[in-house]
Amino acid sequence: MGSWTAASLSLLAVTGLFRAAVTRLPLPMLDTSLLQLMWLASPALPIGGFSYSEGLEAAVDSGLVRDEHEAAAWLVEQLQLGLARAELPVLAQAWQAWHDGDAAAIESLNAWVLHTRESAELRAQTEQMGRSLLEWLRNHTTAPRAQIAQLAAHSPTYPVAFALAAYSTQAPQRACLLAYAFGWAENMAQAAIKSVPLGQSAGQRILSALSAAIPPAVDHALGLPAGAQQSFSPMLAILSAQHEVQYSRLFRS
16 A cells, blocks of 8 residues: 555545446446546646635644644534535535526526635635636536536636536536535645645545545535525634735645
């Protein structure tokens, strides 16, 4: 096992998360959908996710996160209190709206994301990653041009843009949410490695903890009725605002 690289271990984790979710697909669709979801979840996707810590760097600077244990606990709580109640429910609803061709729902969900970002950095992040994913979609082959044009009609947020990209893989809704959450987890584990700082093995243990917490978070998000999502993380908002004026920093949020 010592010869495995961090990238290899991450690939095993993401494959394990998605394979169970897509096994009900028709066989000709299985490999293509799985590979597309892995592509979307990859930190190599050129949308800039690696450049954000989402307040983690400020938590480290403030002494709230000092080691591997505290970093893991912080990120698991962020997954449960943030993503599971906000971004993941939005993604689930946006996936359904793209499926149904519901332009009004897409516009409403996109506006909700913009209006609930509690700091300039968090809003800039979702807008920048949304624009970058839109440009990626324009150069990709899966999403219909009409839906790409619909996405471009408003300032696209990342969850809504990801919903279109994931829906276009023809993978099940739950698998798409798993992909989104794992992509976030991998970026945040790397942010912890750089900002605490930690070693690669510690980063993999954090990613393991997040991987175990992702399926329940996805199930919670899928169980929420439309419009029941909420965004309320006051400590994270305060830290994000503090990060805007932090003297020395590696990340954009």
